[in-house]
């Protein structure tokens with residue numbers, strides 16, 4: 001009994017050490033380079049959000065049928081300042097038209113499984129990212145073959161539009177229903193009309209998906225580094241096209257005791273056993289300017305008490321990924337502080353011949369403009 005307690009205690013200390021070290025690195029990086037730790041490349045829009053009725057969903061005090069919000073959505077790319085690279089894309093949604101504070105926010109990536117699923121695998125991913133990605137990813141993927149699955153299902157190459165992709169929270173969070181029952185939930189956002197996974201734009205060819213660490217644009221790429229963001233601006237602001245998404249939720253009982261293995265982000269939940277239930281309609285109404293996009297931030301801590309983030313007890317606990325994310329709030333603070341002191345970074349140019357463009361592995365001649 002005493003031994004078990006000591007082991008549990010040691011695991012918590014290990015998680016705290018990981019959290020402090022990772023948070024310090026993230027905050028240092030954001031302060032010095034004035035960037036988001038990830039998803040620096042993005043565009044924000046104002047959005048109309050309406051909670052939908054689905055009787056299969058547990059009644060909840062925040063998700064009240066018919067409730068409407070003016071919110072914001074930020075679409076981005078997880079890494080590299082080039083829309084034509086093969087990278088994970090994102091959709092972050094906040095339930096208020098504000099840069100900062102909001103009653104609720106969701107951060108979602110393409111693909112239903114990530115490259116890391118707890119603090120241990122995230123630390124390994126972070127090391128290879130700091131080394132320079134590319135070939136360094138291979139050691140991470142050898143050690144954690146499941147990361148290859150996550151990488152393959154998450155990256156998108158040359159998508160036509162942010163409006164044609166689906167986005168997943170990938171991690172589990174909590175939902176305390178009006179009748180006081182406890183649930184674990186996952187969210188996804190899919191295009192509004194008749195979407196199926198086969199219709200996803202940007203899904204790489206199987207040979208390309210199997211090599212997620214080769215992220216450079218193809219040699220014959222002709223589009224600019226900003227083509228995907230520009231497409232959204234043109235679609236919403238100029239053409240006034242409707243860009244609508246369906247926000248959906250999966251719900252499972254949140255059992256007492258140690259975290260169940262199925263809370264892991266490493267694999268998605270079965271859609272027959274745990275169907276996707278309708279949650280909200282999200283419609284982009286106006287793409288905002290660059291400055292507004294840079295100042296709009298999203299965090300998983302932005303949630304009512306009835307949508308909690310479960311606590312983690314070790315670096316192998318599935319909830320440890322969200323534990324790190326809660327602490328990484330210091331990265332966002334450091335970034336915004338750096339803007340105040342040194343100013344905001346300028347929008348990166350369209351051309352791959354600009355000095356800030358990077359390739360990994362190195363390309364002799366950057367493609368396109």
Ligand code: HEM
Nearest residue numbers: 036037039074090092107108114170297324325328331332
């Ligand atoms: C599956 C897990 C994860 C998902 C789906 C995810 C998703 C995202 C998304 C979509 C954004 C962009 C937000 C925006 O548009 O502004 C983001 C940014 C960020 N994420 Fe994650 N993330 C995950 C894991 C983590 C972890 C483990 C950390 C811990 C260090 C982390 C730290 C950050 C930070 C620091 C930012 C930038 C915050 C800012 O400066 O505004 N994320 N993440």
